[in-house]
Amino acid sequence: MEWGIAINLREPVSEIVEKAVEADQGGIDTVWVTDFPATRLSPVLASVIAQNTKNCRIGVGLLSPLIYSPAHILQMMTTLIEMHGERFDLLLGPGDRSKLHDVGIEYGEISTIVERMCDSVTTIREGLGEYDTTRVFLGAQGPKMIEASTCSNGVLLNFSDSEMLRWAITTLGKRPQGFKIGAFPPSLIGSSKKCDEHPGIRTSAAVVALGMSQSILRRFGLKKELQPAIDKMRKYGLTQDIVEMIGQEILDRFSLCGDIEVNINQLESYKQLGVDMVVYGPPQGASLRGVKQLVDAKNRL
Amino acid sequence: MYRASVGITTSMSVRATKWIGDNAETLGVEGIWVGEDIGIGQETSILSADLLSRTKNVRVGTGIIPITVHNLSTIARGSLTLHEVGNGRYTLGIGIGGMQDLIKHGIHLNKPVTELRKSTQTLRKLFQTESVTIQTELVNLNEFNLSIDAPVSIPIFYGVRGPQMLKLAGKIADGVILSGPIDYIKYAIEVVDKAAAAEGRKIEDVEKVVWLPTIPTFKGGSEKLAKSVVAIVVADTPKQVLDLLDIDQDRAIKIRQAVAESGPKGGAEFVDQHFIDTFAISGSCEHMVDRFERINELGATELLLGPPFTGDWREAMTDIFREIHLRRNK
Numbered sequence: 001m002e003w004g005i006a007i008n009l010r011e012p013v014s015e016i017v018e019k020a021v022e023a024d025q026g027g028i029d030t031v032w033v034t035d036f037p038a039t040r041l042s043p044v045l046a047s048v049i050a051q052n053t054k055n056c057r058i059g060v061g062l063l064s065p066l067i068y069s070p071a072h073i074l075q076m077m078t079t080l081i082e083m084h085g086e087r088f089d090l091l092l093g094p095g096d097r098s099k100l101h102d103v104g105i106e107y108g109e110i111s112t113i114v115e116r117m118c119d120s121v122t123t124i125r126e127g128l129g130e131y132d133t134t135r136v137f138l139g140a141q142g143p144k145m146i147e148a149s150t151c152s153n154g155v156l157l158n159f160s161d162s163e164m165l166r167w168a169i170t171t172l173g174k175r176p177q178g179f180k181i182g183a184f185p186p187s188l189i190g191s192s193k194k195c196d197e198h199p200g201i202r203t204s205a206a207v208v209a210l211g212m213s214q215s216i217l218r219r220f221g222l223k224k225e226l227q228p229a230i231d232k233m234r235k236y237g238l239t240q241d242i243v244e245m246i247g248q249e250i251l252d253r254f255s256l257c258g259d260i261e262v263n264i265n266q267l268e269s270y271k272q273l274g275v276d277m278v279v280y281g282p283p284q285g286a287s288l289r290g291v292k293q294l295v296d297a298k299n300r301l
Numbered sequence: 302m303y304r305a306s307v308g309i310t311t312s313m314s315v316r317a318t319k320w321i322g323d324n325a326e327t328l329g330v331e332g333i334w335v336g337e338d339i340g341i342g343q344e345t346s347i348l349s350a351d352l353l354s355r356t357k358n359v360r361v362g363t364g365i366i367p368i369t370v371h372n373l374s375t376i377a378r379g380s381l382t383l384h385e386v387g388n389g390r391y392t393l394g395i396g397i398g399g400m401q402d403l404i405k406h407g408i409h410l411n412k413p414v415t416e417l418r419k420s421t422q423t424l425r426k427l428f429q430t431e432s433v434t435i436q437t438e439l440v441n442l443n444e445f446n447l448s449i450d451a452p453v454s455i456p457i458f459y460g461v462r463g464p465q466m467l468k469l470a471g472k473i474a475d476g477v478i479l480s481g482p483i484d485y486i487k488y489a490i491e492v493v494d495k496a497a498a499a500e501g502r503k504i505e506d507v508e509k510v511v512w513l514p515t516i517p518t519f520k521g522g523s524e525k526l527a528k529s530v531v532a533i534v535v536a537d538t539p540k541q542v543l544d545l546l547d548i549d550q551d552r553a554i555k556i557r558q559a560v561a562e563s564g565p566k567g568g569a570e571f572v573d574q575h576f577i578d579t580f581a582i583s584g585s586c587e588h589m590v591d592r593f594e595r596i597n598e599l600g601a602t603e604l605l606l607g608p609p610f611t612g613d614w615r616e617a618m619t620d621i622f623r624e625i626h627l628r629r630n631k
């Protein structure tokens with residue numbers, strides 16, 4: 001199982017680099033550098049991280065082809081590779097709709113969004129042709145994007161729940177040779193706090209749960225319970241009150257949280273489902289302590 | 302005294318730009334400006350970050366990033382990131398972009414001066430921690446902010462040409478990046494200074510960076526190349542601009558015709574030293590530094606040694622910066 005960690009880009013550059021170095025030295029396979037709506041530009045930080053680390057791969061993204069043209073993304077990736085070697089992977093996806101609206105970007109015709117994402121993936125993969133170890137992943141959640149993700153080298157799903165992952169893998173159908181399936185859920189492994197007492201993991205899980213498509217919510221019987229919180233979030237944005245409206249048992253389905261034992265069991269279950277990689281999403285990488293806890297969990301495996 | 306810097310473009314190889322970054326401090330390079338050849342070569346922000354990481358005291362600027370090609374929020378985010386990577390050594394150079402590039406990308410602006418002004422004001426508000434809502438021909442932001450607690454000071458320079466743009470630079474920019482024939486540079490500096498004074502600013506509040514083609518004719522560089530480069534520049538310069546210059550106009554026409562008929566080499570036959578000194582900085586090491594000093598006397602505050610990098614350009618660059626610093630220390 002490949003281990004990744006998403007590094008939060010809200011802190012100053014020096015802290016971001018410190019966390020990446022810790023992950024690299026601790027044997028984490030891939031450090032993912034997230035992009036918009038984070039303020040800092042992830043390809044720039046990917047370059048700085050590459051200068052300061054030795055062994056880890058560096059994942060760039062999620063980058064949205066709605067913000068950056070495929071040609072620009074390709075230029076970013078080739079520059080990184082030519083500067084630092086073939087250590088980079090890329091995650092593409094449309095990105096958060098309301099945050100994109102804040103910078104004047106709209107999804108456009110929704111029925112073509114999956115096709116447009118795949119066109120971008122194809123353009124970028126063709127452009128990266130000579131760099132055959134660079135993987136281009138597609139971030140997916142809904143059935144159409146999951147099915148279409150075979151245009152890429154792998155799909156990253158922000159589910160943690162085994163039932164949802166099983167459904168996604170079934171929806172994907174026959175996967176091309178070498179195609180990777182990854183889980184990229186909000187995570188907090190190794191914290192001494194209980195999951196229901198930690199606002200960071202609860203909020204991150206709520207963001208994912210409330211952002212799920214209606215079809216997914218219906219499929220997993222979550223619509224009735226989550227709809228009031230979704231309606232309120234549309235009016236006021238995400239507040240702590242809204243997070244409190246969601247039951248812990250639902251938040252648990254959207255996050256990977258607990259002690260090292262919990263993690264070991266979860267990874268075993270993922271492995272049986274056919275998951276190849278786990279990217280530990282926020283808030284795990286939000287603090288140096290969280291990175292150290294993940295390194296500890298990996299070393300104890 | 303002027304700031305002695307290097308100009309590079311994104312189409313240069315990683316090997317070449319790494320060398321410049323690694324040797325800048327030793328050579329006494331005080332600034333590195335990265336020109337974006339839109340869509341070609343290295344990505345501008347990543348290249349700038351690499352140069353900032355390889356240096357400790359050198360100012361690194363983008364000269365320029367076209368606001369017509371990138372979302373303004375991305376320019377703001379990139380600037381903030383580079384500001385942090387370089388511990389405050391980053392300068393954001395923006396502009397509308399070259400006419401040919403705009404045509405190539407199907408971009409047309411009705412009010413380019415207004416767009417540049419509003420974009421500058423928006424960037425400054427974002428750098429001051431404000432949330433911005435703005436809708437213009439080019440920019441569309443809704444309650445967008447950079448999520449920063451404290452203001453950041455990122456100088457904004459313009460890469461502009463026309464008189465209205467130059468006036469705007471004098472009014473609100475922290476600096477301006479100029480290129481063109483020497484007589485034009487003189488005119489542009491006057492326009493910028495006049496606009497700055499009219500706005501109640503000191504003329505030294507607006508830095509003037511001059512970026513001309515620089516072609517050493519020593520260390521493997523040749524006068525032949527210098528003449529070819531100048532022939533291209535003459536051919537690309539609008540006729541109205543050429544008419545204003547103190548040059549042999551018949552010769553200029555011959556150069557343009559020859560370039561059109563048989564390319565730069567054909568045009569080069571008609572290029573003499575006066576044309577070279579009008580459109581470029583070329584010659585021996587001493588002559589080039591003399592030219593830098595002459596342009597400094599016109600009001601330029603920073604001079605760039607830039608492309609085309611040919612011959613043993615590393616050696617030539619070393620010699621030129623040594624000469625600049627020797628003269629300073631006299």
